[in-house]
Amino acid sequence: MKNILFIAPPAGGKGTISSKLVHDYGYIHISSGDLLRSVDKKSDLGLVIEEKISKGELVSDEIIFSLLEDKLRNLKGKAFILDGCVRNINQAKKLTEILKVIDINLDLVILLNVPYESLLKRVLGRQNCPNCKEVYNIYTKKPLNEGICDRCQNNLILRSDDNEETFKVRYQNYLNSSKDIIEYYQNAGILVSIDGENDPYKSLVSVIK
Numbered sequence: 001m002k003n004i005l006f007i008a009p010p011a012g013g014k015g016t017i018s019s020k021l022v023h024d025y026g027y028i029h030i031s032s033g034d035l036l037r038s039v040d041k042k043s044d045l046g047l048v049i050e051e052k053i054s055k056g057e058l059v060s061d062e063i064i065f066s067l068l069e070d071k072l073r074n075l076k077g078k079a080f081i082l083d084g085c086v087r088n089i090n091q092a093k094k095l096t097e098i099l100k101v102i103d104i105n106l107d108l109v110i111l112l113n114v115p116y117e118s119l120l121k122r123v124l125g126r127q128n129c130p131n132c133k134e135v136y137n138i139y140t141k142k143p144l145n146e147g148i149c150d151r152c153q154n155n156l157i158l159r160s161d162d163n164e165e166t167f168k169v170r171y172q173n174y175l176n177s178s179k180d181i182i183e184y185y186q187n188a189g190i191l192v193s194i195d196g197e198n199d200p201y202k203s204l205v206s207v208i209k
């Protein structure tokens with residue numbers, strides 16, 4: 001199986017696609033956002049992280065890689081999907097270094113294209129299950145019972161950064177940094193672009209096979 005990295009705007013759908021790949025093919029899903037959100041919010045590190053996330057700003061590369069490296073070293077031969085990392089060119093270079101040391105190849109970089117208006121709608125309607133990570137949307141994918149996860153019955157929550165103000169910062173960050181990252185992986189010859197609104201999962205499956 002191919003090791004995959006996603007480049008996508010915030011709320012671009014990488015989490016949803018990743019969970020399908022995990023279900024259908026047994027991929028290990030490594031989401032930098034989930035890793036950050038799983039740090040105890042009352043710890044010193046958790047407080048630093050939450051402050052950045054709630055403003056839509058990037059957490060330091062040092063924190064990201066301290067959480068990520070552990071995961072990458074413990075794959076035990078399984079294929080991975082990297083979601084949310086890399087977010088700038090330094091992270092891309094650092095990832096290349098780490099993968100080289102661990103002796104793992106990155107095979108495919110998927111660029112998901114989604115227009116701004118659709119992203120905003122996804123963000124403002126999004127509800128998440130903190131337990132099983134299922135994602136709902138009050139406009140497009142309502143849970144059967146309001147505020148309750150269909151899969152595990154946990155209460156759904158809103159992310160602290162899913163509001164219009166923070167989304168604008170996150171989107172601007174993405175625009176500023178994605179150009180360099182895209183070029184970096186284009187030069188490596190592993191970048192594939194996919195329409196994020198037109199059955200992206202189907203397109204993706206045809207590329208990973």
Ligand code: ADP
Nearest residue numbers: 010011032033052053056057058059084085087
């Ligand atoms: P989204 O893609 O919708 O923004 P994520 O869960 O990937 O959601 O990220 C949420 C937040 O976590 C980001 O806005 C940022 O503050 C932080 N974050 C996630 N991944 C990284 C990363 N690789 N580098 C720096 N900050 C990150």
